[in-house]
Each structure stands twice: as structure tokens, then as C-alpha cells.
Amino acid sequence: MDLASHITLAALGQQLLVGLSRTTILFIVSSGLSLILGVLRIPNVSHGSLYMIGAFVTYSVATLIGGQTGFWVALAAAPVVVGLFSLAVERGIFCHLYEREHLMLLLFTFSLMLVLGDLVKLIWGSDYRSLSAPPMLQGSFSLAGMPFPRYNLFLLMIGPLVALGLWALTNKTKIGKIARAAAVDREMVAAMGINVSWVFAFVFCLGCLMAGLGGALVAPTQNITQGMDHTIIMEAFLIVIIGGLGNMWGALLGAAIFGITDSIGILVWPQFAIVFPYVAVTIVLIFRPKGLLKSTW
Amino acid sequence: MQQQKLLSSRSLIVVAVLLAALALLPTMASRYYIYLVALMMVTGLLATSLNMVLGFGGMYQFNHAVFYGAGAYAAALLTVRGGFNPWWGYLLGPVMAAALSLLMGIICVRLSKLYFGMLQISLGSLVWAVVFRWYSFTGGDDGMHGVPSPRLIGSIDGAYYFVLIVTVVCLALMYLIVNSPFGRVFQSIRDNPERAEAIGVNVHLHQLIGLVIAGFFGGVAGTLFVTVEGSVFPDMLFWTLSLEIIIMCLLGGWFTFLGPMLGAGIVVSLRAVVGIYTDYWTMVLGIILMLLIFFLPEGVLGFFTARLGRGRAAGEGD
Numbered sequence: 001m002d003l004a005s006h007i008t009l010a011a012l013g014q015q016l017l018v019g020l021s022r023t024t025i026l027f028i029v030s031s032g033l034s035l036i037l038g039v040l041r042i043p044n045v046s047h048g049s050l051y052m053i054g055a056f057v058t059y060s061v062a063t064l065i066g067g068q069t070g071f072w073v074a075l076a077a078a079p080v081v082v083g084l085f086s087l088a089v090e091r092g093i094f095c096h097l098y099e100r101e102h103l104m105l106l107l108f109t110f111s112l113m114l115v116l117g118d119l120v121k122l123i124w125g126s127d128y129r130s131l132s133a134p135p136m137l138q139g140s141f142s143l144a145g146m147p148f149p150r151y152n153l154f155l156l157m158i159g160p161l162v163a164l165g166l167w168a169l170t171n172k173t174k175i176g177k178i179a180r181a182a183a184v185d186r187e188m189v190a191a192m193g194i195n196v197s198w199v200f201a202f203v204f205c206l207g208c209l210m211a212g213l214g215g216a217l218v219a220p221t222q223n224i225t226q227g228m229d230h231t232i233i234m235e236a237f238l239i240v241i242i243g244g245l246g247n248m249w250g251a252l253l254g255a256a257i258f259g260i261t262d263s264i265g266i267l268v269w270p271q272f273a274i275v276f277p278y279v280a281v282t283i284v285l286i287f288r289p290k291g292l293l294k295s296t297w
Numbered sequence: 298m299q300q301q302k303l304l305s306s307r308s309l310i311v312v313a314v315l316l317a318a319l320a321l322l323p324t325m326a327s328r329y330y331i332y333l334v335a336l337m338m339v340t341g342l343l344a345t346s347l348n349m350v351l352g353f354g355g356m357y358q359f360n361h362a363v364f365y366g367a368g369a370y371a372a373a374l375l376t377v378r379g380g381f382n383p384w385w386g387y388l389l390g391p392v393m394a395a396a397l398s399l400l401m402g403i404i405c406v407r408l409s410k411l412y413f414g415m416l417q418i419s420l421g422s423l424v425w426a427v428v429f430r431w432y433s434f435t436g437g438d439d440g441m442h443g444v445p446s447p448r449l450i451g452s453i454d455g456a457y458y459f460v461l462i463v464t465v466v467c468l469a470l471m472y473l474i475v476n477s478p479f480g481r482v483f484q485s486i487r488d489n490p491e492r493a494e495a496i497g498v499n500v501h502l503h504q505l506i507g508l509v510i511a512g513f514f515g516g517v518a519g520t521l522f523v524t525v526e527g528s529v530f531p532d533m534l535f536w537t538l539s540l541e542i543i544i545m546c547l548l549g550g551w552f553t554f555l556g557p558m559l560g561a562g563i564v565v566s567l568r569a570v571v572g573i574y575t576d577y578w579t580m581v582l583g584i585i586l587m588l589l590i591f592f593l594p595e596g597v598l599g600f601f602t603a604r605l606g607r608g609r610a611a612g613e614g615d
Contacts, residue, residue: 043411045540099592102411103357107547108590110540114583123578234422234536241415272430278423282404285416289408 011267014146019263021152025157025218027255030236031166031248032210038246038296039183039203043102044108048233049116050086050137050208054078054215056120071134075216083205084108085109090204095197096141117229126226133220151220163252183246183296243283244291253292319461323454335457337565338464339521344545344557345471346514351543352551353475354507355487357414360421360540361515366534368516369393370428370435373444373529383447391516398512402505417538424532440530444523456524463521467514472554474510483507544586
């Protein structure tokens with residue numbers, strides 16, 4: 001086997017950066033999932049469908065408006081559309097289901113995933129779509145002799161911004177503090193005279209908005225297809241579990257493990273690259289079954 | 298003791314009539330319906346095998362499809378790549394599924410509920426990913442087609458009767474297991490693991506045995522699928538199928554023995570019937586399920602048995 005012979009330091013660094021930009025997408029999606037799991041205790045299987053809807057909406061808006069502005073408008077519009085949609089779903093359906101046990105909620109959101117999957121097929125058809133990045137983010141630049149796509153650099157800058165924003169929102173604002181308190185003891189929060197139901201609606205909407213944002217950001221990097229919901233939701237769930245349920249930094253750590261093992265896998269053994277992250281997750285779960293960082297459950 | 302009540306004299310008559318109808322089906326129905334009913338029995342056996350741990354053991358087994366796929370792939374690989382007689386494949390497929398279930402069970406059994414389920418899914422995804430990518434051995438995402446059957450059951454009627462006999466035998470065995478002393482202890486673990494532990498039951502050992510049994514019968518269902526379809530593909534191991542099987546158990550009612558069978562029948566026939574009229578049958582299924590969970594969380598059969606006052610109060614588990 002000449003598995004290791006083509007691995008140079010530069011190639012390793014390049015793949016590491018690719019892995020980190022993948023981490024950005026995974027973190028954005030799974031932090032939303034983690035937020036909903038931590039505060040509302042809903043294992044939302046339809047989170048991946050919202051990600052897919054985000055990607056399709058981005059495609060439609062960007063091609064409708066066209067050009068440089070089209071992409072930026074789409075990037076803002078997709079999370080808003082997904083967020084509003086999820087708010088309607090939360091107020092219409094989920095707010096009546098909070099008392100159900102986790103397995104029922106999981107199956108309920110799985111059913112919602114089936115419905116949303118077909119809804120996407122109904123609206124956008126079963127062909128795959130592809131969207132190119134805006135001109136200023138197209139092409140690549142040279143990094144230590146290796147080409148590195150500009151769009152990935154953009155993702156690498158967005159990631160920390162989102163993490164910082166989410167941290168500020170949950171730790172520095174009043175509603176964020178209420179949400180964190182509700183995650184620990186919702187009865188007590190309600191006893192303080194706070195309308196917990198609307199706090200939950202806000203958190204659900206915010207979490208789903210993250211799924212939409214993830215979908216919007218991923219749109220120019222891959223084919224937008226049916227079935228992208230199945231892949232992302234499994235990855236996001238495993239990331240949330242290895243990071244620690246409801247822990248935002250855990251989601252970041254889990255996403256990094258997932259993204260980096262995946263990209264290193266491509267370098268080491270391309271055929272079985274998709275196996276690498278699952279091996280990493282399994283190893284983590286065998287030694288730390290409740291996740292690496294403290295969970296809020 | 299709802300099982301004894303389920304097999305009252307009236308139920309026995311129903312079961313006997315149903316069996317007679319199933320035995321006579323190939324003489325009356327067209328090829329398509331024979332195939333459809335065979336598929337219902339295979340899927341029903343799969344759902345019942347999951348319900349051994351889900352409904353009767355209270356364990357969140359989220360990757361049951363992996364054992365279905367493992368049984369099917371083991372049988373197909375032994376026949377096609379190993380050159381064995383297909384009967385050996387049918388015999389060893391379930392054994393290999395049970396071995397896989399044992400291995401995963403050893404890793405997962407100390408966890409409970411959602412954490413157990415997620416580690417199972419993670420291990421299952423690992424198996425799926427290997428099968429999905431190992432083109433030279435498993436055929437990758439194309440799967441394997443034209444897996445030969447033994448001559449005796451090569452025709453559609455032969456395959457149908459083989460599926461019928463194996464399904465009935467497996468259901469009878471599982472029924473005996475559920476009602477055996479082991480089955481009783483297993484159900485008591487579901488209802489209260491701490492108390493079971495306190496009276497000296499080795500909880501993890503019982504759960505592990507339960508997982509192996511479920512994996513074995515899941516593997517049997519997988520080999521039967523190979524008999525009916527003559528092909529295997531990686532979607533058989535994918536997590537969406539695993540959740541779909543859980544849905545079947547829920548649909549039929551997971552505190553009844555035959556509920557999953559009914560649920561599988563509903564899903565398979567729904568796919569066949571609604572699929573004629575529209576491409577969007579999963580949307581129809583999803584909407585039905587959402588309504589069901591919203592209004593009837595104890596399942597169809599559970600609902601009716603509770604209504605008729607024959608079963609115990611449904612939804613008692615946890």
C-alpha cells in the first residue's frame with residue numbers, strides 16, 4: 001500500500017483548511033439542532049429538511065435576482081424564510097407536543113421530514129441544481145503552493161462570526177439568559193412570570209434559522225439535491241451527541257472532529273473517506289458516551 | 298398477560314382463517330399480489346423482530362435495518378462471492394446478523410434510551426458506509442442483483458410458500474420467547490430496570506440476549522428479502538429504513554405482539570396503492586403518521602384493543 005506516499009505537509013494543510021470550512025457548515029447546522037434539543041428537548045429530525053429548503057430557496061432567489069446582489073440577498077432571505085416557516089410550524093403543531101416523550105417527538109419530526117422531502121420535490125422537481133458563488137468569491141488563490149478556493153476562505157471567516165454571535169445572544173441578551181434558564185428548569189422560569197411558550201417559540205425559530213443559514217452557505221459548494229437532508233441530519237445528530245447535548249461549544253468541537261476526519265480521510269483513503277468520521281464518532285462515544293463536554297440534560 | 302388474551306379461541310379462529318387464506322393465495326391472485334403479500338410478510342417479520350427489543354424490551358434500537366441488511370448481504374455474498382449453496386446463505390445470514398448484533402450490543406448495552414439509540418445509529422452508519430463504498434466486494438451503491446435462489450423455491454410461488462412458512466415459524470418462535478420466563482423478565486426490565494436489578498436480574502445480560510434475538514430474526518427477514526427480490530442494496534441498511542420500521546411498530550401498536558405485522562402491512566400496501574396514483578406517497582405516509590402520533594399515540598391495534606377492553610391499557614411503558 002502506498003497510502004502515505006502522496007501525503008505532503010502542504011496537502012495535509014490544504015485538506016485541514018477544507019475540513020475546517022466544512023466544519024463551519026456542520027457547526028452552523030448542528031448548533032441549531034443542539035439549541036432546540038437543549039432548550040425544547042425536541043430531537044428534531046426535520047432539521048435536515050430545513051437545511052435542504054434553505055439551499056433550494058437560496059438557489060431560487062439567487063437565480064431570480066441574478067448576479068452579485070442575487071447571492072447576497074438569497075443568503076439573507078433563505079434563513080428568514082426557513083425561520084418564519086418554522087415559527088408557523090412551532091405555533092401550529094409543536095407547542096401542543098412538548099409533554100410527549102422523546103421517542104414520539106423523534107418519530108413525529110421524522111414524519112415531518114418525509115412530508116417536507118416530498119414538498120421540496122413538488123416545488124423544485126427531482127433534478128439537482130447547482131449555484132455558482134458570487135464573482136468576488138469565485139476561483140482560488142495559492143496557499144503554500146496549493147490552490148485553496150476563495151469561497152472556503154469566506155466560510156472560514158463566517159464560522160467564528162456565527163459562533164460569536166450565538167454566544168453573545170445566549171449569554172449577553174435577556175432572552176438568551178431566559179432560554180438557558182428554561183433549558184435547566186422550565187417550571188421555575190414559568191413561576192417567575194415569564195411566558196415560557198414564547199421563549200420556546202423564539203428558540204425553535206432561531207435553531208431552524210441556523211439550519212436555513214447552513215443550507216444557504218452550502219449551496220454554492222455542492223449540488224443541491226433531494227437526499228441532502230438525510231446526510232446532514234445524521235451528521236448533525238452525531239455531532240450534537242459527541243459534543244454534549246445542548247452544549248454550543250460541544251457542537252463546535254463535534255463539528256471540527258467530523259469535518260477534519262472527513263477531509264483527512266479523503267487524503268488518506270479516498271474510497272472509504274466517509275467511513276472515517278463515523279469511526280471517530282464511535283470511538284468518542286465508546287469512551288465518553290454522554291459527549292465530550294457537559295450536556296444540559 | 299395480554300398475550301394469553303390475544304390467543305383466545307376467537308383469535309385462534311381469526312389466525313387460522315388468515316393462514317388458510319395466505320396458503321391459498323397463489324392459486325387465486327396474480328403474480329403482482331403474490332409478490333406484494335410476500336413483501337408484506339418479510340417486512341412484517343422485520344418489524345416484529347424489532348418490536349422484541351423496542352416494544353417488549355423498551356430499548357431504543359434505532360439501527361435495526363442494519364441487521365436486515367446484514368442478513369441479506371451475508372446470504373447474497375456467500376452465494377455469489379463465496380460460491381456456497383444458497384441454503385447455506387439462508388442459514389448463515391441470520392447467524393451473522395445475530396453476531397453483528399451481539400458485537401454492537403456489547404458496545405451499547407450499558408447506555409440507555411436516546412444515548413443507546415445514537416451509539417447504535419453511529420455504529421450502524423459505520424457498517425452502512427463500508428457497504429456503500431466497498432464496490433469490489435459488496436457492489437457499492439448499486440448493490441447486487443440476480444442473486445440465485447435454490448431451485449426448489451426458484452419460482453414466485455415457491456418463494457412465496459418459503460416466505461410464508463419461515464415467517465410463521467419465526468413468529469411462533471418469537472411468540473414463545475415473549476411468553477417464556479425470559480420474556481417475562483425482559484418485559485419487567487422495560488417497566489422498571491432499577492427494580493429488576495434490585496431483585497437480582499442481570500439487566501444488561503438480558504438486554505444483550507434480547508438484542509441478539511432481535512438481530513437474528515431481523516437477519517432472517519433479510520434473507521427472505523433476497524429470496525423474494527433476488528437483490529440487495531445499501532439502502533437496506535440506511536437509518537431512514539430503521540426509523541421506518543419503528544414507525545411500523547408504532548402504527549400497529551408496539552405493546553401488542555401482532556401490531557408490528559399490521560403496521561408493516563399498512564405501510565407496504567400504502568406504498569403500493571398510493572404509489573399508483575402519485576409519486577408523492579411518502580408525503581401521504583408522513584401526513585398519516587403525523588395525524589396518528591398527534592391523535593392516537595398508542596397505535597392502531599393498541600387503540601382498538603384498548604377500546605374493546607381486551608388488552609391492557611396501552612401506553613403504559615414509560
